[in-house]
Amino acid sequence: MTLVGVGPGDPELLTVAAVRAIRAAATVAYPVAREGGEGMAAAIAAPWMAPEQRRLPLVFPMVDDADARRRAWQEAADRLAAEVAAGRPVVLLCEGDVSLFATASYVLLALRARHPGCPVRLIPGIPAVAAAAAAGGWPLALQREGLLILPTPEEPEALEALLERAAAEGWVLALLKLGRRWPWVRPLLERRGLLAEALFARRVGWPDQQVMAAAAVEPEAVPYFSLLLVRQGCAAVLP
Amino acid sequence: MTLVGVGPGDPELLTVAAVRAIRAAATVAYPVAREGGEGMAAAIAAPWMAPEQRRLPLVFPMVDDADARRRAWQEAADRLAAEVAAGRPVVLLCEGDVSLFATASYVLLALRARHPGCPVRLIPGIPAVAAAAAAGGWPLALQREGLLILPTPEEPEALEALLERAAAEGWVLALLKLGRRWPWVRPLLERRGLLAEALFARRVGWPDQQVMAAAAVEPEAVPYFSLLLVRQGCAAVLP
Numbered sequence: 001m002t003l004v005g006v007g008p009g010d011p012e013l014l015t016v017a018a019v020r021a022i023r024a025a026a027t028v029a030y031p032v033a034r035e036g037g038e039g040m041a042a043a044i045a046a047p048w049m050a051p052e053q054r055r056l057p058l059v060f061p062m063v064d065d066a067d068a069r070r071r072a073w074q075e076a077a078d079r080l081a082a083e084v085a086a087g088r089p090v091v092l093l094c095e096g097d098v099s100l101f102a103t104a105s106y107v108l109l110a111l112r113a114r115h116p117g118c119p120v121r122l123i124p125g126i127p128a129v130a131a132a133a134a135a136g137g138w139p140l141a142l143q144r145e146g147l148l149i150l151p152t153p154e155e156p157e158a159l160e161a162l163l164e165r166a167a168a169e170g171w172v173l174a175l176l177k178l179g180r181r182w183p184w185v186r187p188l189l190e191r192r193g194l195l196a197e198a199l200f201a202r203r204v205g206w207p208d209q210q211v212m213a214a215a216a217v218e219p220e221a222v223p224y225f226s227l228l229l230v231r232q233g234c235a236a237v238l239p
Numbered sequence: 240m241t242l243v244g245v246g247p248g249d250p251e252l253l254t255v256a257a258v259r260a261i262r263a264a265a266t267v268a269y270p271v272a273r274e275g276g277e278g279m280a281a282a283i284a285a286p287w288m289a290p291e292q293r294r295l296p297l298v299f300p301m302v303d304d305a306d307a308r309r310r311a312w313q314e315a316a317d318r319l320a321a322e323v324a325a326g327r328p329v330v331l332l333c334e335g336d337v338s339l340f341a342t343a344s345y346v347l348l349a350l351r352a353r354h355p356g357c358p359v360r361l362i363p364g365i366p367a368v369a370a371a372a373a374a375g376g377w378p379l380a381l382q383r384e385g386l387l388i389l390p391t392p393e394e395p396e397a398l399e400a401l402l403e404r405a406a407a408e409g410w411v412l413a414l415l416k417l418g419r420r421w422p423w424v425r426p427l428l429e430r431r432g433l434l435a436e437a438l439f440a441r442r443v444g445w446p447d448q449q450v451m452a453a454a455a456v457e458p459e460a461v462p463y464f465s466l467l468l469v470r471q472g473c474a475a476v477l478p
Contacts, residue, residue: 005373007254015365016258017251097369097379100386105378122373126254126363130336134244134361139344140336146389147339148410149380165404171387 005098005125009205041093077110132201202226244337244364248444268295280332316349371440441465
């Protein structure tokens with residue numbers, strides 16, 4: 001079985017290895033949020049799939065109930081292992097990278113627990129953060145800087161503390177899952193003079209991609225599928 | 240002009256977009272450490288290059304002298320801009336991702352300063368950190384964790400402080416440029432009980448790739464081109 005990162009949206013951002021693995025599969029599995037849903041990973045990889053391949057949508061409900069999520073991972077692991085047992089090469093598609101905030105990671109852990117003999121290979125994918133930086137022509141980290149990738153904190157105080165820590169340490173921040181937090185994140189960045197230089201990216205690689213200075217994003221927006229890159233100060237030696 | 244991330248080593252880890260850009264180029268530029276050197280990015284992309292393409296090695300000396308480095312970035316920018324001016328589509332290859340501790344970032348900044356009218360496109364690449372995690376079957380970040388990617392600190396005290404901060408915040412660490420620091424990093428990790436679970440990766444994607452538990456790396460080794468993934472504790476809900 002192969003867990004395949006398909007990158008953030010553009011079918012051209014799959015790796016050659018990912019395309020090869022998808023083409024070699026008898027069954028292509030992919031996450032959906034509900035029965036009958038389409039699935040973003042499947043949409044990204046669609047140009048590389050063939051009509052005769054068996055499709056196996058796996059429901060991962062987006063709910064707070066930890067038990068429901070755990071049951072979904074376990075059921076996905078069982079269904080994938082059953083494909084392998086039936087002699088059908090199977091891939092599980094996964095948006096972005098296969099190890100970074102990835103559904104594939106939970107499935108991998110469930111497979112190890114429930115089907116320890118099942119061989120699993122992982123193919124990395126382009127993380128949304130890297131695609132956003134490339135689209136914006138925005139160096140992520142230089143020299144002795146660090147890059148800290150994490151979900152946007154839930155509270156303004158936590159973001160303030162994070163920004164101060166990052167400034168003191170020379171870390172660039174990649175804040176994921178901006179969404180409904182933007183209405184308080186924006187004035188906070190503005191107060192700290194960070195709004196002009198921060199890069200906002202939404203649905204990178206998709207036809208409706210938005211990549212722009214954070215200052216250009218409306219204060220009332222609730223931008224789902226978006227992230228923010230924040231650099232405070234510059235590396236010492238630049239051309 | 241296109242700046243192309245070619246991933247960490249395996250030619251199959253280039254994206255479809257990267258392969259397409261390389262094939263469409265009249266000139267393929269790539270970094271070398273000295274005149275006549277081979278260049279790792281060129282070696283990675285070699286299967287995708289054609290004999291009739293012009294090759295343009297650009298020397299980026301690995302020296303401490305900031306002026307010498309800056310001159311190299313400026314000269315590279317000038318030579319790339321000259322290709323564009325001569326009507327020759329040119330790509331600059333770059334190991335790993337094109338925005339993360341990348342030679343391409345410095346060239347990009349030099350191009351903006353010296354040739355602001357020159358159009359530049361960036362194609363992201365698989366970062367070594369993602370490839371290492373995939374090779375080791377090692378989830379990089381789950382749920383509300385963070386991932387902090389940075390060069391290994393120069394001093395044990397700085398690494399101690401970083402490990403404490405990461406443990407308190409729930410951040411996974413990706414420590415790059417391990418090399419000559421390993422002889423003091425290893426006992427430090429051992430003292431903190433982190434050696435067994437940390438993942439060591441060297442030359443990921445190359446035929447001589449090593450991916451193993453950090454505990455298996457000899458105490459006296461000086462592993463260049465290597466990195467370490469350190470997770471302290473686990474995310475709360477696992478399958």
